[in-house]
Amino acid sequence: MTSTVTAPVTYGSERLAALITAIGDGALERERSGERPFSAIDLIRRERLGALRVPRADGGGGASLRELFATVITLATADVNVAHILRGHFSHVEERLRLDEEQRRRVTALALSGAIVGNASTELGSTPAGAFTWKTQLSPDGNGFRLNGTKFFTTGTLYADYAEVIASDPDGATVIALVPTDRAGVTVLDDWDGMGQRATGTGTATFSDVAVSADEILQFAPADADTEPPALYLSGAFFQLYVTALEAGVLQALRADAVAHVHQRPRSFAWAPTPAAADDPLLQLEIGEIAAAAFAAEATVLAAADALAAAFDADVRGDDPDLKLAHEASLQAAAAKVVVDALAQKAASQIFDVGGASVVRQTHLLDRHWRNIRTLASHNPTSYKAQAIGAYHVLGTKLPGSGYF
Incomplete structure (x- = not known):
């Protein structure tokens, strides 16, 4: 990971804009050919985008949380696969x-080095999604440990330098092992077969007798915890809002593609009110609704990011003992998902009304937006979020203290 660039990119800089443009330039062809964006991630390493949130006093980009989410939206507009690959890293x-x-x-040094962290937490099987138990085990081995288990939905780990692996130790406590992905016994497969987010590497990672040193273990939760700790409102809200930000980015791309397609159309319908498609008020209406959805989604995500920032700051200061701000951040992240899921799925269908039958041709690949949005929206059912929000407002029932909220 040697590089001539030492300082991370900063929010609003020309370097950041150039990086995102370079990533976006190859996005459509990668989607068409199935090429994986390894080169794009190498650019991100070189430019130290992963250190965007590290304080400037520590040599980082110094971005606020709102600026981070604004950057995620812009990057997702250029290539939503690449933006999603970084979800585990920015969360870490x-x-x-x-x-x-x-x-x-430790995390400052890692981010400033350009290294990328991937996610390896979810396990397939009969255990309900979100349950606070792990088949992946960390066992003592001399002065260190051995890690064994299989993870799925390991978004980003295919491209990452480290995997953040959630496991149980011999006492039943949940811990995090941060291990290099090139270590013996670590295997990351490119076997994600989802209809959307195809290049995110959201597949299987196996850990077979992987050596883990004591200083690579990060405590996560006490062994006697019956449920996930309430503090997970913060990490859960971040992880969930990040996905909603990806949808907001796709909406920006939808708007741009809809406008471009109208101007590219050589003809309109015989019964259309105007000869030129760009002058057609009905097509303008469709694009206007797509544009309004893109605006509303971005504004909603950034408002929720502000609530999350307030909760994070209070947590660092230790002045939110009742987790009121943390719960509010979780509530706003959930509400953002409910609203943006609906806006995004509608807009992803509307783009096909802008162009008629020709718009469904693989030449345009406009179906990628619907596939990506539908896949992102399926990250935890919207109905559960809406019900939880309703129960809070009607009965005062707090949201689950879970990484899924």
């Missing part, structure tokens, strides 16, 4: 920056 950095000085020092 955010979580460690809120902890003690040693954790902050």
Whole structure:
């Protein structure tokens, strides 16, 4: 990971804009050919985008949480696969920056090096999604440990330098092992077969007798915890809002593609009110609704990001003992998902009304937007979020203290 670039990109800079443009330039062809965006991730390493949230005093990009989410939206507009690949990394950095000085020092050094962290938490099987149990085990081995288990939905790990692996230790406590992806016993498969987010590497990772040193273990939860700790409102809200930000980015891309397609149309319908498609008020209406959805989605995500920032700051200061701000952040992240899921899925269908039958040709690949949005919206059913929000407002029932909220 040697590089001539040492300083991370900063929010609003020309370097950041150039990076996102370079990633976007190859996005459509990658989708068409099935090429994986390894080169795009190498650009991100070189430009130290993963250190965007590290404070400037520590050598990082110094972005606010709102600016981070704005950057995610812009990157998702250029290539939503690449933006999604970084979800585990930005979550890892955010979580460690809120902890003690040693954790902050370690995550700062990692991010400034250009290294990328991937996600390896979810396990397939009979255990309900979101249950606080793990088949993946961390066992003592001399002065260190051995890690064994299989994970799925490991978004980004295919491209990452490290995997953040959630496991159970011999006492039943949940821990995180941060292990290099090139270590013996680590296998990451490109076997994600989803209809959308095809290049995110959201497939299987196996850990077979992987050596883990003591300093690679990060405490996660006490062994006697019956449920996930309420503090997970913060990490859960970040992880969930990130997905909604990806949808907001796709909506921006939808708007641009709809406008471009109208101007490219050589003809309109015989019964259309105007000869030129761009002058057709009905097509303008469709594009206007897509544009309005893109605006509303971005504004909603950024408003929820502000609530999350307030909760993070309060957590660092230790002045939110009742987790009121943390719960509010979770509530707003859930509400953002409910609203943006609906707007995005409608807009992803509307683009096909802008162009008629010719718009469904693989030449345009406009179906990628619907596939990506539908896949992103399926990250935890919207109905559960809406019901939980309703129960809170009607009965005062708090949202689950879960990584899924």
